[in-house]
Amino acid sequence: xKQLIRMLEKTQITIGLAFLTVFFLVIMLQIITRYIGISVxxxxxxxxxxxxxxxxxxxxxMVNRREHFNFDLLQRKLxxxxxxxxxxxxxxxxxxxxxxxxxxxxxxxxxxxxYTWATIPEMKMGYVWLSIPIMAGTMVIYSISHLINHIxxxxxxxxxx
Amino acid sequence: xxxxLIGLFLVLMLLGMPIAFVIGxxxxxxxxxxxxxxxxxxxxxxxxxxxxxxxxxxxxxILAANLMNSGKIxxxxxxxxxxxxxxIRGGLAHANILVSMMFAGVSGASQxxxxxxxxxxxxxxxxxGYDTETAVGVTAASSTVGVIIPPSIPMxxxxxxxxxxxxxxxxxxxxxxxxxxxxxMLFVYVIAIKRNFPKAARPELTKVGKRFIESVPALxxxxxxxxGIVFGFFxxxxxxxxxxxxxxLISMFVYKTLKLKDLPKILMDTLALSSLSLFALAAASAxxxxxxxxxxxxxxxxxxxxxxxxxxxxIFILIVFFLFVGTFMDAIPAMILxxxxxxxxxxxxxxxxxxxxxxxxxxxxxxxxxxPYGLVLLLSAKIGELSVERSFIAVxxxxxxxxxxxxxxxxxxxxxxxxxxxxx
Amino acid sequence: SEEADPDGDxxxxxxxxxxxxxxxxxxxxxxxxxxxxxxxxxxxxxEVEVHAGTIxxxxxxxxxxxxxxxxxxxxxxxxFMTQTGIREVDxxxxxxxxxSYEHWLRVVDGEVGQQMAKIINEKSNNxxxxxxxxxxxxxxxxxxxxxxxxxxxxxxxxxxxxxxVIGDFWEATGAIxxxxxxxxxxxxxxxxxxxxxENAYPFFVQQSHHTTPNGKYITETAHDxxxxxxxxxxxxFDNYSQEHQTIILEAAKxxxxxxxxxxxxxxxxxxxxxxxEGAVVNEIDRQPFIELAKPIQNNFAEExxxxxxxxxxxxxxxE
Ligand code: NA
Ligand code: NA
Numbered sequence: 001x002k003q004l005i006r007m008l009e010k011t012q013i014t015i016g017l018a019f020l021t022v023f024f025l026v027i028m029l030q031i032i033t034r035y036i037g038i039s040v041x042x043x044x045x046x047x048x049x050x051x052x053x054x055x056x057x058x059x060x061x062m063v064n065r066r067e068h069f070n071f072d073l074l075q076r077k078l079x080x081x082x083x084x085x086x087x088x089x090x091x092x093x094x095x096x097x098x099x100x101x102x103x104x105x106x107x108x109x110x111x112x113x114x115y116t117w118a119t120i121p122e123m124k125m126g127y128v129w130l131s132i133p134i135m136a137g138t139m140v141i142y143s144i145s146h147l148i149n150h151i152x153x154x155x156x157x158x159x160x161x
Numbered sequence: 162x163x164x165x166l167i168g169l170f171l172v173l174m175l176l177g178m179p180i181a182f183v184i185g186x187x188x189x190x191x192x193x194x195x196x197x198x199x200x201x202x203x204x205x206x207x208x209x210x211x212x213x214x215x216x217x218x219x220x221x222x223i224l225a226a227n228l229m230n231s232g233k234i235x236x237x238x239x240x241x242x243x244x245x246x247x248x249i250r251g252g253l254a255h256a257n258i259l260v261s262m263m264f265a266g267v268s269g270a271s272q273x274x275x276x277x278x279x280x281x282x283x284x285x286x287x288x289x290g291y292d293t294e295t296a297v298g299v300t301a302a303s304s305t306v307g308v309i310i311p312p313s314i315p316m317x318x319x320x321x322x323x324x325x326x327x328x329x330x331x332x333x334x335x336x337x338x339x340x341x342x343x344x345x346m347l348f349v350y351v352i353a354i355k356r357n358f359p360k361a362a363r364p365e366l367t368k369v370g371k372r373f374i375e376s377v378p379a380l381x382x383x384x385x386x387x388x389g390i391v392f393g394f395f396x397x398x399x400x401x402x403x404x405x406x407x408x409x410l411i412s413m414f415v416y417k418t419l420k421l422k423d424l425p426k427i428l429m430d431t432l433a434l435s436s437l438s439l440f441a442l443a444a445a446s447a448x449x450x451x452x453x454x455x456x457x458x459x460x461x462x463x464x465x466x467x468x469x470x471x472x473x474x475x476i477f478i479l480i481v482f483f484l485f486v487g488t489f490m491d492a493i494p495a496m497i498l499x500x501x502x503x504x505x506x507x508x509x510x511x512x513x514x515x516x517x518x519x520x521x522x523x524x525x526x527x528x529x530x531x532x533p534y535g536l537v538l539l540l541s542a543k544i545g546e547l548s549v550e551r552s553f554i555a556v557x558x559x560x561x562x563x564x565x566x567x568x569x570x571x572x573x574x575x576x577x578x579x580x581x582x583x584x585x
Numbered sequence: 586s587e588e589a590d591p592d593g594d595x596x597x598x599x600x601x602x603x604x605x606x607x608x609x610x611x612x613x614x615x616x617x618x619x620x621x622x623x624x625x626x627x628x629x630x631x632e633v634e635v636h637a638g639t640i641x642x643x644x645x646x647x648x649x650x651x652x653x654x655x656x657x658x659x660x661x662x663x664x665f666m667t668q669t670g671i672r673e674v675d676x677x678x679x680x681x682x683x684x685s686y687e688h689w690l691r692v693v694d695g696e697v698g699q700q701m702a703k704i705i706n707e708k709s710n711n712x713x714x715x716x717x718x719x720x721x722x723x724x725x726x727x728x729x730x731x732x733x734x735x736x737x738x739x740x741x742x743x744x745x746x747x748x749x750v751i752g753d754f755w756e757a758t759g760a761i762x763x764x765x766x767x768x769x770x771x772x773x774x775x776x777x778x779x780x781x782x783e784n785a786y787p788f789f790v791q792q793s794h795h796t797t798p799n800g801k802y803i804t805e806t807a808h809d810x811x812x813x814x815x816x817x818x819x820x821x822f823d824n825y826s827q828e829h830q831t832i833i834l835e836a837a838k839x840x841x842x843x844x845x846x847x848x849x850x851x852x853x854x855x856x857x858x859x860x861x862e863g864a865v866v867n868e869i870d871r872q873p874f875i876e877l878a879k880p881i882q883n884n885f886a887e888e889x890x891x892x893x894x895x896x897x898x899x900x901x902x903x904e
Contacts, residue, residue, distance in 0.1 A: 013429065013432075016432050016436070017425075017428050017429065017432060020220065020428060020431070020432055021428070023217060024221070024224075024402060024405070027217065027221075027398060027399055027402040028402060028406065030399065031395055031399050031402070031403070044214050047214070047217055048212055048213070048214060048217070049212075051211065051216070051217050051220070052208060052211045052212065054220070054432060054436070055211060055220075055435065055436045055439045055440060055443070056436075056440070056443075057436075058432040058433060058435065058436025058437075058440075059181075059436045059437070059439075059440035059443075061432075061433075061436075062433060062436055062437055062440070065433075067433065067437060068179030068180070068181050068182065068437060068440070068441075069179060069180050069181070069437065069441075069491075069534065069536075070174075070177050070178060070179040070180060071174055071175065071177060071180075071489075071533055071534070072177050073175070073177075073533065074175055074176060074177055075177045086176060086177065089176070090176060090177060090178055093173070093178060093182075093186070094178070094182060097182060097185060097186050097189065100189060100200070101185070101189075101203065101204055101207075104200055104201045104203060104204050105204045107201045108201050108204050108205050108208075111201070128208065129208065131208070132204045132207065132208060136204075
């Protein structure tokens with residue numbers, strides 16, 4: 001499991017960084033082409049959609065690393081088992097939410113698959129919407145692995161007390 | 162229904178759920194409760210919320226700031242600031258403020274400043290005998306100018322939400338940013354004399370000159386960014402890309418302080434920080450959608466024109482409201498949620514959207530340094546190894562200075578528009 | 586959640602949306618008329634909630650909402666409709682397709698209009714049903730110098746749609762189509778980022794473009810008698826009762842009249858306002874432009890499989 005998560009995270013980071021690089025280069029291309037008087041119409045759209053992919057992949061990785069900002073006031077106050085219980089509850093809520101976003105995301109992908117990009121009609125909007133279920137799906141996987149960890153700690157705590 | 166959702170918001174937040182997800186969950190449940198709207202509107206809006214060219218400036222400005230820190234450009238700026246204000250009593254504290262103002266000219270956010278400058282100056286201030294409170298307070302407070310002096314990510318978001326000119330908003334931020342910096346330096350000067358803070362020996366003029374020349378490539382960055390936008394050479398997003406490229410080039414080839422092998426980490430840090438705030442933005446867009454269906458903007462407008470009737474009172478209420486929101490929410494989601502609601506009222510009262518933007522951005526900048534959720538406060542406290550509570554007490558006097566400048570800006574629009582008017 | 590009549594009490598609610606935030610916009614006039622008639626004729630069993638930009642200032646977003654069922658009646662322009670995969674609609678955005686407002690009326694209110702409605706409904710699998718044709722006015726050129734002939738466009742950077750048939754047309758005139766967002770355009774004209782732009786009086790005068798050095802000279806090119814589609818979610822429409830369907834169609838008809846009248850009035854009012862505020866308006870011989878547009882229209886119609894419709898539209902020009 002740990003191995004799998006690590007590989008998943010690495011893949012996702014690579015994808016995220018690749019899209020980040022793409023949109024940076026495309027914006028540079030946009031500036032350069034404008035100054036030499038060539039009109040490349042697709043730059044803005046390609047940059048936007050790469051950006052969306054980069055952000056969503058990054059956001060999923062941040063779930064695995066638990067870096068999304070939160071208030072840990074209560075968590076810091078609680079000790080031992082009740083603290084783990086709270087973590088388990090939070091994991092479950094996250095899983096439920098992301099499962100919902102995953103399935104709604106699939107619905108959106110299907111609904112809008114055949115919409116086309118404005119500047120490149122050959123490209124389908126489905127490729128953009130796909131980022132949603134992939135983000136939510138990986139968030140579910142990461143949260144399940146957190147949940148398993150928390151349940152294991154909860155069990156060992158139970159033995160100790 | 163509304164109260165139920167607000168309650169849910171608070172409960173989930175206190176339970177320690179990540180804020181971005183709390184926002185998303187409330188949006189999802191809220192739309193679930195609306196008979197006419199499909200839940201799929203939530204993921205749809207998350208994508209649409211991000212689908213805006215101006216937002217691309219966010220990771221790019223973060224990249225520029227990260228490059229500045231990794232390329233040790235911040236250290237050059239600190240050296241320059243020390244050479245200029247070091248000989249004043251409380252020199253390090255003055256330099257802390259001055260370098261924040263210079264850093265702000267490159268960076269669109271405040272975190273990178275607090276992290277980069279704080280990491281160097283907080284330890285050296287402590288070493289020279291400043292109390293930790295002053296070191297942390299000055300660092301946290303002065304780095305808030307990062308979003309007030311242009312470029313500014315919150316201003317870009319505000320411009321995107323209201324369709325006002327980014328260039329004009331940027332120009333409007335210069336005077337308040339400088340006033341805040343000078344106000345803080347004045348305050349530092351007074352307590353420095355009272356508490357006899359150390360000062361550095363006056364450096365030779367040639368040394369100051371040398372430091373200045375060294376810093377010129379870095380100091381050119383704000384001129385390139387702001388000049389480029391205001392004179393129409395490129396858009397805000399393009400300016401952010403140019404800033405990153407320029408910072409990369411000077412730290413690679415002029416200062417030779419950056420190595421290619423540092424790049425993956427810099428890019429990863431950039432992706433991490435920007436995806437955190439932009440995912441929150443995506444979630445906030447979904448929640449904002451819910452508020453749009455309830456037409457809260459129209460409701461607010463009717464309420465204010467029926468019951469308030471005075472634009473000044475409205476501005477005052479606005480400031481108090483955003484001060485409150487800013488304590489527990491980042492500027493970006495706060496603006497996504499509430500700017501569309503207050504905008505119709507502001508326009509009805511005849512408030513210039515640029516004026517409104519400056520008020521909102523400066524007010525939310527204060528939230529960067531207030532608990533429970535104030536990123537630069539948390540960062541500075543961590544670097545200074547001081548509790549958040551004591552850090553906050555230390556930062557209060559400086560926040561008071563920002564509030565004074567904010568009130569000047571809010572109620573004397575002439576100050577706000579002085580520089581933008583020069584250009585139009 | 587989403588149902589036509591969630592309470593089963595025979596009452597329905599319709600969310601109607603357009604992308605313009607100004608309350609004075611003709612779109613708002615049209616939508617409010619739709620609301621008024623639908624609510625009045627149904628004795629309150631239809632409730633219409635009008636959103637002026639509040640659930641989306643981007644047309645693409647409104648179309649997506651319509652398909653999803655998050656909005657029931659929306660207004661969109663041909664350019665955005667084509668991104669839903671229905672390419673034929675874009676024919677209506679071809680420059681100089683219509684030579685007068687009357688010509689436009691004959692097309693949209695006649696057989697061609699019906700044919701287009703059928704295409705939209707079939708190609709969208711009944712996600713979209715056309716309720717009527719609105720207009721966003723007549724688009725003209727405005728820039729830093731008046732146009733005396735087409736040669737004056739050589740090398741002029743012009744803010745317009747850069748892709749598709751519109752971009753192709755302006756490129757053929759010698760102008761350089763540039764993309765700049767609507768919100769940044771005032772500044773762009775002020776600071777020489779672009780030399781010129783093109784739009785209908787109510788839109789650019791409201792944004793004060795005519796007060797900038799690069800927007801002061803208006804040449805009435807009349808290159809586009811614009812079409813806007815008033816659409817309803819077809820699946821939901823089919824689920825409404827017969828009576829409600831009839832009322833909605835009547836309300837749509839009333840809205841069409843109200844919106845067109847409001848736009849035509851604003852076209853005149855805002856032209857006057859522009860002149861009062863120092864703009865200079867001139868006319869130009871449109872024939873060379875019309876000739877230039879013809880082969881571009883032909884190619885475009887071939888590309889999107891709308892040749893027969895193009896011929897039908899041209900035949901209506903002379904009546
Ligand atoms: Na800044
Ligand atoms: Na600082």
